[in-house]
Amino acid sequence: MGGGRCLVLLWVVLFCFFSPGVIDGSPGDADPVYRGCVEECEKTGCVGEKCLHPCKASLDGNTVDVSWHLKEPLYIRWKQWDCLSHCRYQCMLTREESRKKLGQEPDKYHGKWPFKRIFDIQEPASVAFSAMNLAVQFHGWVSFIILVNYKLPFRPNKNTYYEYTGLWHAYALFALNSWFWSAVFHMRDVDITEKIDYSSAVAFLGYSLFLAVIRAFSVRVEAARVMVAAPVFAFVTTHILYLNFFFFDYGWNMKVCVAMGLIQMVLWAVWAGVSRHPSRWKVWAVVFGGGAAMLLEVYDFPPYWGVFDAHALWHLSTIPLTYLWWSFARDDTEFRTRALMKKKD
Numbered sequence: 001m002g003g004g005r006c007l008v009l010l011w012v013v014l015f016c017f018f019s020p021g022v023i024d025g026s027p028g029d030a031d032p033v034y035r036g037c038v039e040e041c042e043k044t045g046c047v048g049e050k051c052l053h054p055c056k057a058s059l060d061g062n063t064v065d066v067s068w069h070l071k072e073p074l075y076i077r078w079k080q081w082d083c084l085s086h087c088r089y090q091c092m093l094t095r096e097e098s099r100k101k102l103g104q105e106p107d108k109y110h111g112k113w114p115f116k117r118i119f120d121i122q123e124p125a126s127v128a129f130s131a132m133n134l135a136v137q138f139h140g141w142v143s144f145i146i147l148v149n150y151k152l153p154f155r156p157n158k159n160t161y162y163e164y165t166g167l168w169h170a171y172a173l174f175a176l177n178s179w180f181w182s183a184v185f186h187m188r189d190v191d192i193t194e195k196i197d198y199s200s201a202v203a204f205l206g207y208s209l210f211l212a213v214i215r216a217f218s219v220r221v222e223a224a225r226v227m228v229a230a231p232v233f234a235f236v237t238t239h240i241l242y243l244n245f246f247f248f249d250y251g252w253n254m255k256v257c258v259a260m261g262l263i264q265m266v267l268w269a270v271w272a273g274v275s276r277h278p279s280r281w282k283v284w285a286v287v288f289g290g291g292a293a294m295l296l297e298v299y300d301f302p303p304y305w306g307v308f309d310a311h312a313l314w315h316l317s318t319i320p321l322t323y324l325w326w327s328f329a330r331d332d333t334e335f336r337t338r339a340l341m342k343k344k345d
């Protein structure tokens with residue numbers, strides 16, 4: 001694969017990301033019928049025939065929304081199943097039902113597609129796929145641990161021959177943390193879960209950028225690694241603090257994430273292009289697969305059967321890529337170990 005074609009693809013992805021249409025307005029919740037429904041529901045607790053428990057609890061007790069919270073167990077409070085949330089959900093379903101009968105396409109509500117909830121889970125498909133990503137990351141990490149600790153020989157000083165062992169361990173921790181919070185966020189989208197999810201994703205992306213630089217340039221000297229780590233980690237930490245405590249800017253965060261993602265994709269692509277690594281095709285596959293999968297984020301389509309939207313399928317697509325990526329990590333470990341042992345002989 002020529003470097004030119006690779007660059008063209010990257011530019012296409014770049015262009016798509018920064019082009020308008022990515023930032024979602026929500027026409028659904030601007031709809032007067034929907035607004036009227038929510039307003040009515042908050043007063044009566046009912047949408048059509050359907051009357052909602054949290055609203056009833058607050059109306060029966062002649063109290064405002066806040067007080068029923070206090071009577072409910074903690075797990076209900078965590079889910080923030082208040083009257084307004086219930087009303088918004090039921091009104092959205094009713095509105096979408098009638099729009100569907102008129103042959104209209106689904107609308108977004110409060111920044112999200114109209115998902116059908118399963119067991120109170122907001123986006124069941126994204127939760128399931130995040131959990132599967134978590135499982136595949138864990139499997140990859142465990143197989144890596146088994147390889148370095150039980151299958152390959154150690155140096156006389158008890159260290160592994162492979163120079164990047166510790167870096168992959170840390171990578172696994174960032175990945176597991178990020179997928180765990182992704183599952184939680186898609187279960188229930190509230191301010192705190194959103195902030196932790198975004199922060200974890202940024203941290204994971206930042207760390208994998210650091211790993212890409214270290215591996216692609218074969219940085220083995222500790223001091224040189226620190227010189228790479230310092231600016232990357234300083235930037236990532238500053239960005240996370242900015243998001244959480246100053247301004248949660250979706251547009252700016254998207255640009256930061258795309259930039260960090262593209263840099264590491266280019267690094268890996270170029271590295272795979274020039275190196276004689278026996279498993280370089282796996283790097284190509286992950287880079288191009290990852291690039292193609294990003295298109296799902298760009299062409300953000302509404303959920304099929306109320307469940308599978310573009311974002312959920314994007315999470316699905318990263319499952320095989322993750323599997324392949326850990327397979328590359330294991331290959332790299334064996335390849336480097338063999339090379340270093342040969343050198344020693």
Ligand SMILES: [Zn+2]
Nearest residue numbers: 126182311315
């Ligand atoms: Zn997600």
